Amino acid sequence: xxxxxxxxxxxxxxxxxxxxxxxxxxxxxxxxxxxxxxxxxxxxxxxxxxxxxxxxxxxxxxxxxxxxxxxxxxxxxxxxxxxxxxxxxxxxxxxxxxxxxxxxxxxxxxxxxxxxxxxxxxxxxxxxxxxxxxxxxxxxxxxxxxxxxxxxxxxxxxxxxxxxxxxxxxxxxxxxxxxxxxxxxxxxxxxxxxxxxxxxxxxxxxxxxxxxxxxxxxxxxxxxxxxxxxxxxxxxxxxxxxxxxxxxxxxxxxxxxxxxxxxxxxxxxxxxxxxxxxxxxxxxxxxxxxxxxxxxxxxxxxxxxxxxxxxxxxxxxxxxxxxxxxxxxxxxxxxxxxxxxxxxxxxxxxxxxxxxxxxxxxxxxxxxxxxxxxxxxxxxxxxxxxxxxxxxxxxxxxxxxxxxxxxxxxxxxxxxxxxxxxxxxxxxxxxxxxxxxxxxxxxxxxxxxxxxxxxxxxxxxxxxxxxxxxxxxxxxxxxxxxxxxxxxxxxxxxxxxxxxxxxxxxxxxxxxxxxxxxxxxxxxxxxxxxxxxxxxxxxxxxxxxxxxxxxxxxxxxxxxxxxxxxxxxxxxxxxxxxxxxxxxxxxxxxxxxxxxxxxxxxxxxxxxxxxxxxxxxxxxxxxxxxxxxxxxxxxxxxxxxxxxxxxxxxxx
Numbered sequence: 032x033x034x035x036x037x038x039x040x041x042x043x044x045x046x047x048x049x050x051x052x053x054x055x056x057x058x059x060x061x062x063x064x065x066x067x068x069x070x071x072x073x074x075x076x077x078x079x080x081x082x083x084x085x086x087x088x089x090x091x092x093x094x095x096x097x098x099x100x101x102x103x104x105x106x107x108x109x110x111x112x113x114x115x116x117x118x119x120x121x122x123x124x125x126x127x128x129x130x131x132x133x134x135x136x137x138x139x140x141x142x143x144x145x146x147x148x149x150x151x152x153x154x155x156x157x158x159x160x161x162x163x164x165x166x167x168x169x170x171x172x173x174x175x176x177x178x179x180x181x182x183x184x185x186x187x188x189x190x191x192x193x194x195x196x197x198x199x200x201x202x203x204x205x206x207x208x209x210x211x212x213x214x215x216x217x218x219x220x221x222x223x224x225x226x227x228x229x230x231x232x233x234x235x236x237x238x239x240x241x242x243x244x245x246x247x248x249x250x251x252x253x254x255x256x257x258x259x260x261x262x263x264x265x266x267x268x269x270x271x272x273x274x275x276x277x278x279x280x281x282x283x284x285x286x287x288x289x290x291x292x293x294x295x296x297x298x299x300x301x302x303x304x305x306x307x308x309x310x311x312x313x314x315x316x317x318x319x320x321x322x323x324x325x326x327x328x329x330x331x332x333x334x335x336x337x338x339x340x341x342x343x344x345x346x347x348x349x350x351x352x353x354x355x356x357x358x359x360x361x362x363x364x365x366x367x368x369x370x371x372x373x374x375x376x377x378x379x380x381x382x383x384x385x386x387x388x389x390x391x392x393x394x395x396x397x398x399x400x401x402x403x404x405x406x407x408x409x410x411x412x413x414x415x416x417x418x419x420x421x422x423x424x425x426x427x428x429x430x431x432x433x434x435x436x437x438x439x440x441x442x443x444x445x446x447x448x449x450x451x452x453x454x455x456x457x458x459x460x461x462x463x464x465x466x467x468x469x470x471x472x473x474x475x476x477x478x479x480x481x482x483x484x485x486x487x488x489x490x491x492x493x494x495x496x497x498x499x500x501x502x503x504x505x506x507x508x509x510x511x512x513x514x515x516x517x518x519x520x521x522x523x524x525x526x527x528x529x530x531x532x533x534x535x536x537x538x539x540x541x542x543x544x545x546x547x548x549x550x551x552x553x554x555x556x557x558x559x560x561x562x563x564x565x566x567x568x569x570x571x572x573x574x575x576x577x578x579x580x581x582x583x584x585x586x587x588x589x590x591x592x593x594x595x596x597x598x599x600x601x602x603x604x605x606x607x608x609x610x611x612x613x614x615x616x617x618x619x620x621x622x623x624x625x626x627x628x629x630x631x632x633x634x635x636x637x638x639x640x641x642x643x644x645x646x647x648x649x650x651x652x653x654x655x656x657x658x659x660x661x662x663x664x665x666x667x668x669x670x671x672x673x674x675x676x677x678x679x680x681x682x683x
């Protein structure tokens with residue numbers, strides 16, 4: 032059963048599918064098994080923050096499985112088997128590589144082993160021990176809601192954990208599951224099994240699992256059980272010196288301590304969630320859970336957790352001692368019965384000898400001998416008849432046994448067909464759900480695009496103002512130049528062309544006529560005109576003969592200041608609580624105390640700084656216009672300069 036569950040594809044063997052498998056097991060033996068399946072709301076009520084943190088990025092709902100085996104008669108010990116149940120592990124934002132991600136459907140092999148052990152318990156039916164089989168089942172996916180590296184979650188035990196690696200997720204789900212086993216199931220012995228670390232496989236190979244335990248007796252019992260089951264375990268140390276690698280500057284622990292001693296630090300992390308006095312074992316089976324050569328799961332661990340012989344159950348040494356006492360008592364009773372039977376036969380033989388001695392040793396007559404012989408023949412015939420009847424009864428029993436075996440084979444075939452049919456149905460259902468989700472996503476994207484079209488302002492989208500180092504940029508073109516970065520004049524001209532076109536369009540939209548200047552957008556050759564003439568706002572320009580260029584820049588700055596005065600007057604007239612104001616004051620040819628004139632005395636860096644501040648004021652004016660003057664089609668709030676990203680395009 033463990034191999035069948037692990038072999039199923041991840042879109043079939045989901046957390047809900049594992050819950051259905053547990054329900055099937057419970058239904059097979061309701062006299063011994065009971066099942067609880069907790070959903071997200073119930074898990075959240077228990078404050079299992081680590082489990083919820085791993086599952087929060089997946090669309091598939093999480094499930095916490097709690098299958099309980101209760102024997103007939105008194106319970107002497109409470110044991111919990113906890114399995115890792117990641118039905119698919121993408122690694123989260125610490126995404127797995129292409130070479131390792133395709134087999135991650137097997138990351139629920141621990142839960143599969145626990146369910147396989149439950150199937151064996153139904154057959155073994157050990158007395159005196161109550162077994163809780165627990166699996167925290169979910170997917171670890173990448174999405175907008177997934178846990179990010181650096182997030183902090185709080186476990187049900189109250190321990191905060193910094194998630195510095197989202198691909199070390201199994202220990203997070205196990206930590207809350209261990210807490211559940213101790214506090215909700217009241218287990219005093221807990222064994223967890225998980226495909227937890229690649230480090231265990233690197234250290235021990237693909238046929239041996241790593242065994243950690245805080246109790247030597249439990250470690251010896253698990254090792255003995257694995258040998259009987261034909262599975263290899265090797266005990267590893269819980270090196271306390273490595274525990275400091277789990278320290279976090281912002282939480283009680285971090286979930287990943289680096290690659291050195293990875294299997295040991297993972298076990299030390301889990302040990303933080305084991306209460307004092309609880310006997311705990313941890314099996315890291317990342318190596319032997321999957322056979323790379325065959326491309327199939329192995330079901331490793333299920334036989335170890337539930338020894339099929341039923342003589343020496345691997346869960347505890349107390350059970351083995353009890354079973355040994357029961358066998359010894361049974362053998363003692365059988366020997367005593369045989370001795371009593373022999374003593375009875377000896378007594379009868381002695382009585383017969385004594386009777387013969389009393390009667391004398393007289394020989395039988397012919398008639399007496401014939402009578403004795405006839406009596407013996409009759410007894411022989413009766414014995415033969417009884418033998419024939421016994422053989423007939425044996426034949427009938429053998430026929431009945433064969434019939435029962437045929438029925439059992441039919442039931443097994445029906446069960447196998449049931450699982451295959453269920454998998455096919457789940458696969459078909461998943462395909463239909465995927466198609467439906469695809470249609471819903473297309474509808475949602477279309478709706479978002481429609482909303483975007485309704486809320487888009489063409490000026491804001493067309494003239495994107497930002498910065499690139501010391502330069503202000505508009506539509507991706509840098510405005511200005513420095514000795515370190517001598518920007519080409521074609522790019523500067525394109526930037527001025529965009530700025531002139533934007534300010535002229537804003538003035539037209541607001542029905543504002545500038546009093547002293549006219550802006551003449553002409554592509555990469557913009558100009559500014561006044562009553563005395565027209566001035567080129569494009570280069571190349573030499574500082575010695577840059578008078579016309581300086582007049583054009585000063586004229587543009589005057590127009591921008593006049594637009595700001597217009598905006599402030601309008602806010603006053605409309606009674607706005609917040610009046611328009613440039614972030615950098617404009618006085619004459621200066622903006623923020625930096626002149627826009629390109630003279631011999633003005634350094635290129637300061638001129639570039641002035642142009643950067645000029646674009647910042649232009650951006651604020653554009654924001655005001657969109658908010659105040661585009662009321663018929665309200666645009667979304669423009670992001671601030673501190674929130675936008677660079678969009679520099681070197682193409683002129």
